[in-house]
Structures are given as C-alpha cells and as structure tokens.
Amino acid sequence: MTRTRPAEERRADLLAAGRELFLAKGVAATSLDDITRAAGVSKGLFYLYFRAKEDLVLALQDQFSREFAERVRVAAAAEPDWPDKLDAFVLAGFGYYRDLHDLHEVLFHHVHHVHHEHAEQSGLSPVAQVLHDILAAGKAAGAFDVADPELTAVLCYASMHAFDPDFHGTTGPQSNARLILAAQQLFRRAAGIE
Amino acid sequence: MTRTRPAEERRADLLAAGRELFLAKGVAATSLDDITRAAGVSKGLFYLYFRAKEDLVLALQDQFSREFAERVRVAAAAEPDWPDKLDAFVLAGFGYYRDLHDLHEVLFHHVHHVHHEHAEQSGLSPVAQVLHDILAAGKAAGAFDVADPELTAVLCYASMHAFDPDFHGTTGPQSNARLILAAQQLFRRAAGIE
Amino acid sequence: MTRTRPAEERRADLLAAGRELFLAKGVAATSLDDITRAAGVSKGLFYLYFRAKEDLVLALQDQFSREFAERVRVAAAAEPDWPDKLDAFVLAGFGYYRDLHDLHEVLFHHVHHVHHEHAEQSGLSPVAQVLHDILAAGKAAGAFDVADPELTAVLCYASMHAFDPDFHGTTGPQSNARLILAAQQLFRRAAGIE
C-alpha cells in the first residue's frame, strides 16, 4: 500500500480527514494517529505535508473563511433588489452556517489567545465584509438607512451564531423557517427598511 | 499544613484557581498540578470535591451563565421604559461580555460535544431568556412590534458575540461607544421601535 | 507495587540503572523506557527526579569524576615515598580506569561539543590535578625532575586511556601486569627518576 499519489490529493485527503475529525471530536481530542488513520496514510507522511498539527488547523481555517464568504457573496449578488440581497444573504448564510458552524468553532477557538481570525486588511471578517459591502452600497443608493454600516454588519454577522443548533433551543424544519424569517426581519430592520 | 477548612471555602478556592488559570492559559494547558498548587492544596484533595477536571469546567460554566443573566436582568429591570430596558440590557451585556468573553470561550469551547451550554429547561440560554422576557412583555404591553420574540431574542443575544474584541476589527474607546450605539439601534429596531 | 520509597533511594536506583545501561548500550541507544524498566519504576516517576534524560547523564558525570579522583588521591597519599606515590597512583588508576573507562567514554562523549568536562577552576581534570599535586610537591621536595609538571600530569593522565581494554590489543592477566609495569616506568621516567 505504498502507492504514490499526487501531492495535491494527499494534501486534500489530510485536510478532509482533519476537517471531519476536528468537527467530530474537537482539535485537542483528535490525535495525529486518528488523522493519518482516517486518511489512510502513515504518520510520517503527515509531516511531509504539514510541519505540525497546528499547520493543518491553520490551513483549514483559511479554507473555511474563503468558502463561507464566497457563498454569501454570490447568493447576494444574484439578487437585483436591495431587500432581496439581504434575504438571500441570510438564507445562504443559514445553510452554510448550519452545516459548518461547529467546524468554525472548533477551528477558531481551540487555542486561547491565538484566534486573531480576521486580523488582516480592514479588520473585518470576510463574511462581515460582504455584508458591509451590501449595506454600504445600499445606503449609498438611498435604499438603506443605517447609521453605522460597518458595525451593524459585524453585529448582524455575529447574530448568525444563533444559527448554531446548539445555540437556540428549538429544532425541526418549521423552527428553521422561523429562524430564517426572524433573521431576515432583523437584517431588514437593521438596514432601516420595513 | 493539614488544616481542615470548611468544604464551601475549599470548593470556592478550587473554583477560583480554576477560573484564573483557565482564563490565563486555557483549559487544556492548565494541569491539575497548576490548579491545586494555586489553591494551596494537595492533588488528592481535588478529587474530594470534584470527580474529574471536567467537573470543574462544568461548575464554572454554570457559575458564568448565572452571573451574566443576573446582571443584564437587573440592569434592564432598573429602567421603567421599554426602549430604555433594551438599551440598558445592551450596555450591561457589553460590559460583562467584554470582561468575561475570554472566560466564556475558554470554558465553553475547550471540548466539543460538551457545549450544550443551555440545553436545559426551555432550551434558551439564561441571557436570551432575559431578553425574551423583555421583548414578550413589551409586546404584550403594546410597546414593541416583533413577530417572533423568542428567536429574535436568540438572534440579538447571538449578535453580542460581536462584543468580543477579537471579533470585530476596530478597537479603542470611541469604537466601544460606536459598537454600543450600533447594538442599541439594532435591538430597538429588532423590537420594532424607531 | 506503588510502594513509596525514600527519595534518596529512588534517585540512587535511577542513577544505578542509568549507569548500567549507558555503559552497556551507550547513552543514545538507551531509552527512558529501558531505564525506568531496569529501575523498576514507571516512566512518569523518572520526571519526578530528573527534568530530562540529559539531567541523568550530568548527574552521572559528576559522580564519576569525584569518585575517580578520590580513589587515586587516597592511594597515592598512603605511600610516604615519592616513587611509590607514582606507582600507587598508576595502580589505583588502572583498577578504576579499567572498570569504568567505558562509562567515562559513554558519559562524556555522547554529545558533541558539550564535553567541557573539566572547564572549572584551574582547567585541570580532578584526576590530572591529583597527579599534578604529586609531581609539583615531589619536585619542590627535590625528589622529581620535571620541566612542566602541569602538562606532564595532563599527558600522563591521558596515557591512562591505554588502560581501556579496547585501546590496546592484548588481554589476559599477564598483559595487565605488563601494562601496569610499563605505565609505572613511564610515570617514573616522566618524573625524572630512574
């Protein structure tokens, strides 16, 4: 079983295994043994692709942030009207967040004092940035009325933590629908419409 | 130094030592040796008060949630007018969240699968419950206009994650003021006033 | 088998186990597992007495140097006449060196560039120092004729490396006698007598 695979795929295998296991058991509780066993490779191979366990976490963080921001950006961009952009943002965010919130928590909070998650550029998380762009553009277009688009974007983004099933108490399909409606109302009201 | 102290105080000593150390170094990086040394007791004594290290974490989680909810409840109750209740809630929450967010992170995210943080009772976190009570009461009194007080409370509570200095990009006193104002506007709009 | 033993004895057990194993297999080839198994203790206990494997090596180095120097000093001091002092020094050194030369090699040369074995005080090894004291005193007493007692002591001490059975080719009891005689002749001639 010493088959040589393309480096790209090996790396992807390890990322996938890490993602799955970190999600299931948390970063600290997942050993390198777990990861390499799940990826079907030897322990030594891991160190050919990552210098340490922490490197894998970092790579997954990067992957996560890019994916999430791209999803909500595309969903909002597909709508021509401003209120619809907000609703689409919420809906897309709900889907992604629901699926991956746990991964987010697990990836970004496993080490204390190291989660400067979005310390780059304007200091905004990629997702908050997308929402900010929408709010600012809508305000400039005269469609929205919001005093502080930047921090309102941050607050609304934070409110999406509530999409985490562990966060709010209720479950079931109709509960999802209620949550989306409540969030859409919140976002629209935050934008000063309705 | 085999002094017998009241059990209550022993327990409090250990809780205090754990709180301090978990905050400073994270749960995983804090050993029982650290905790018992800081509390000035032997390692064996720890197991007379807690069944495992995890028990201490659970006890601190409980302590944390109760304190936080009580603070915002009292702050809101002190205001007679409904909009002021919301503003007071936000202000008190901001102060508490800012101070203790690190502790929260450290306590609730150190191990996955354990942060069913508020899975008891109605499923609502104590803090979200307080906000829900305000929204529902205000709605019943005809002061608020909100479609889904429960989930709106959950969403607004979640938006307080943005109080985490690591979460939003900006810092400084005037940034704090902006954040509070933006949150108060959001909460009021969520309640259908303004 | 969780018997509590006096710390002194535990430490001595570990030192003895390390000495034996290092001698038998070398420092690098001896694992902590080997050491603790030989000492009949758990791996964890080792770290209650030494901070790392290297600490054990250092402790053994110290033990070794003190013992060796003391032996030859006492042997030489027991003889009143100067030539006899030299012979006694050689004889005692032969016995000790024979037994422990391997240990010496293993302890002092296992790490490159760290063996500043006798960098203290006058820069002389304790053993060379003893020989130097004899040569210098004998010279002062008019019994010896040696131009450079210090470096001659160092050279003679170094010549004792030949006591290592691996160093010279021959073996057997009569070979030992020959080696001692040759060394005693060398030392006396070095001292300018005979």
Added chain:
Amino acid sequence: MTRTRPAEERRADLLAAGRELFLAKGVAATSLDDITRAAGVSKGLFYLYFRAKEDLVLALQDQFSREFAERVRVAAAAEPDWPDKLDAFVLAGFGYYRDLHDLHEVLFHHVHHVHHEHAEQSGLSPVAQVLHDILAAGKAAGAFDVADPELTAVLCYASMHAFDPDFHGTTGPQSNARLILAAQQLFRRAAGIE
C-alpha cells in the same frame, strides 16, 4: 539530474558529506536526509553504496586511522636520528590530532560496542604500531632503552589524547608549544634517553 557518475566519486561524495556533517553535528544528530542532500543525491542512492548509516561511519573510521598513521610514519621516517624521530612523531601527531580530534571523537564514540577501533591484525592501532616500530627498531639499534616497547608505544599514543583542547585546560600558542615540549620530553624519557 539523473546523471550517472563513476561509482568511486559517488562514494567519495558520500564519505565527504558524512565526514563534514558528523563533525559539525555528531553522528546521531545527522540524518540520512542531511547526508544525501549535502552530497546532492537521492536517499535511495545511499543504499547502493552503503548497507546502512553505520557502514558510512565504519568507512570513515578506517579512513581516519590510515591517514593519521601515514602522517606520523612519514614525519618520523624523514628524520635520520632516533631522538629526532620521536620528536617528529610528536610534532606531526600534535598537528593531526588537534585538527581531527573532534572527528575522531565523533566517529569512534557515537555508539558503544562498536569502537573496537583497531581490533584487527596485531591488535595495535595503526598509529601505535608506527610508534612501536620506531621504539623497537631504536632499541634493536641500541639507541633506546625501553623494557616493553609495545605497551610503551600504546601508552605514549594514549597520552596524545591530551592534545585535545578540551582535555587539558590551557589554550593559546605558547600553551601549544609547552604541550609539545612536555610530550617530547615524555616520549624521549619513555624511550630511555635524556
């Protein structure tokens, strides 16, 4: 870069790389990766020329001993008079020993039980053999007076360990001169002259 080079050169490259790295970092701390990278070849190729890492060490030990013995032999042979032969032997030995002592240590002491350094032939190290030849020939010629030329050669050779800068305490050019003089006096006296 799959250039086929003459086997001799490949082998020499690997020996050179090993010599350099072992000297710089010690045998244990030098990985095969280091060696093959330094030699500019693949890891697999190494095993075409040596059966194991240990083989490389053995080959270097051999190289070392032959070189050293040849140097002192030539130096002594160039002198017609017997006392001068001894002095020349010491001088050449000093130079070589000083330069390469570190390499010697690193090669011969990295693993215990392998340094039967000169267990072949007559059991004498090549260097001790050269000195023995000088002493025996000088004795036969009536120039030297020494009871046991063989073991005296071994002892004198061993005394050259003192040429190791780490062995004796003092340093500096005048210290070197003193050491050489002391050694020459010792050798001449060992040979029964002066």
Added chain:
DNA sequence: GATGAATGAGTTTTCATTCAT
C-alpha cells in the same frame, strides 16, 4: 542506475487519576 514518496516503530515527555499513609 537513480529517485523520493511512503512507512511505522520508536523516542521523549506530559498529566489526569489513584491510593497507601
């Protein structure tokens, strides 16, 4: 001949937990 991706046993070290005193 030559490569280098892959292996996996082995290493040092940590620490939650137990239990004889």
Added chain:
DNA sequence: TATGAATGAAAACTCATTCAT
C-alpha cells in the same frame, strides 16, 4: 480529612530504510 509519590496511557514528532517507478 488530607497528602503527594507513583502510575501508565497517551501524545507529537523523527528518521533509517524500502520499493514502485
């Protein structure tokens, strides 16, 4: 009640060696 010496199962990481290409 209270102690702290002792345990031993894990963890992260290394590296000599192999072998399909």
